[in-house]
Amino acid sequence: MTNLHRQSLGDFELTIVSDGIYHSDGGAFFGVVPKIMWSRKVKTDENNNIPVGLNSVLVRTGRHNVLIETGIGNKLPDRMAKIYGQPAKLLENLAAAGVSPDDIDIVINSHLHFDHCGWNTMRSGDKVVPTFPKAHYYAQEGEWQHGRRQHERDAISYISDNYDPLIKNGQMHLLHGDQEIVPGIFARIFPGHTANMQAIILKSGGKTACYISDLIPTTWHLDVTWVMAFDLFPLETIESRKRYYRDAVPENWLTIFTHDPEIPWGYVEKEPNGKMRLKAIG
């Protein structure tokens, strides 16, 4: 039986730490999929919103405490906090997992949308300060450049206070494509949601886990064609999902779902009819 929030992967220990549940428009989350189909998986409220998780992962490698993704944080402008909610639970959930912000050595952001890097920094009085003062932060250079250009399509998703202060003070390192960040922890680009979104692949003791981020945001999105309306390159999302499954299914990777409010991780398998599903565990 897999523990819902903690399990080992070879020599690594993985703990799901959530920043809470926020709200997203259900239609936006399922793109062109008709509501009559997706509403069998998740119920909407009176505003057509669905509950969406903010799952970060704490990886204790034995040498480093690595935090993958930092949720929404506590700096949302009022009008965004009204629409999405601002649960701001990450620090208390980290404390419950036994670590303080000072204990985090490395922070990795899959991409720089506001709901993935919000706790990189936090408000302290009228200043914005690093939440994890001793950490080295990692994100993709191409992702940062895209956020900086403030394209009309998704400018609202990029809040520069989440990363520019860290670039200025030298704490954030910008990656160029696929690479190993520390032994056993790899960044790999899967384009689709954005051009430079990276998955974070964890390898230890012959086992593999993958924080696949918004490429497959929840267990509702396992079908290669169930693509979110937010994705900038939906056809690439489909190709990237196929590429992911080609490795992850035969090698039995543990897949970590960034936005699933109930099932943070699981193993994906192919049904005889070719559809993807979550393996029953127990």
Ligand SMILES: [Zn+2]
């Ligand atoms: Zn995103």
